[in-house]
Amino acid sequence: MAMYKFFCLCLFAVAANADLTAKVPQQVHISLVGSEHMRVSWITEDSDAPSLVEYGTSSRQYTSSATGESTSYSYFLYKSGKIHHTVIGPLVANTVYYYRCGGIGAEYNFKTPPSNFPISFAIVGDPGQTNYTKSTLEHVKKMEHDVFLLPGDLSYADTNQPLWDTFGELVEPLASRRPWMITEGNHEIETIPIIMNHAFRAYNARWRMPYEQSGSSSNLYYSFDIAGVHVLMLGSYINFVKDSEQYKWLQGDLERVDRGRTQWVIALLHAPWYNTNTAHQGEGEEMRKAMEELLYAAHVDLVFAGHVHAYERFTRVYDNKADACGPIHITIGDGGNREGLASKFKTPKSELSLFREASYGHGELQIFNATHAYWSWHRNQDDEPVISDSIWVESLSSSTNCSCTSQQVSVSMGHANSINGQCRAL
Known part of the structure; x- marks a missing residue:
């Protein structure tokens, strides 16, 4: 009888422990929601686990809490865990917060971004989950960045859904401490011709971005x-032609930009509009033809892209010509991916391309004030990150070569008209 009771107690303990483990948060990551709120996202195996986040400014002293929503999805025989999304706030800028998800498990912490300059962005494209990815993330971890920007191709799951889970585990140490703001790439589409046409199912369920706050109707652009x-996250793989929802949204979004309040405007998308690598030639051309005029009229300062697994920086450019009022285009699709580097560039070298190299790496955009920023690309297959390319950038809102007589630019006609005058090259 004693042995039987002991056996029953052991079974009960195992079951209780399994139940507890199923509730433990996994794959924790955070993203911005407006200027004073943060979305905390995580996954549990237990479908009954609460979408609760407790938080405060002192470790283990949670003075506030919020409850959010949850979702899940199926993909053939794969069934995701319960995916939680909870918005917390209002939060104080430039402040460390401690938090716990679901009322159980480890404590995490993050630092809110500053409300004023300076601010620093880590930018990584096409990370995947290789040893090169791990090197990139380790180098980024050493940076004092405020926000992580990713222009598409995250997990390289490509319909193999468990790879989304391993990617979430891989990036959690960084993504739980700084907000990750992302847009989709081609590897997020995950459709199977004839059999399945549920594009972006895993991406949309797992990586919820604040698209509603910017008036977008899609998680794929905001x-x-x-x-x-002002940061634009554009969708290379959702309709972008002039009568599309994305085009009309972008047009309206840029009309509302106040360069007196947001002196910098940057954009991220996946397929580059300018590219002298032999890989993926012309794949961003149709989007460029449709949308470049809007970005040029609004004096967007920089455009970051991924897709091509190499690094390349262009001069200020518009309509395939050097233009002092155009944005600087930078391809940074070299975060780690499993497909290897795109090592072949076209020759002779275009005068528009100022620096190009097929190496794994990451970028840092440090915006110091309303007029000046410093961009650097860090080559990272060495033991330590090496700055291989860097440049000082002057905001087009203050540039002596290209200025605007009004703080707010209207792009409703596809060219730069201001309320009190014209925004033009001088």
């Missing part, structure tokens, strides 16, 4: 303001 920066 914008947000942070400090003095």
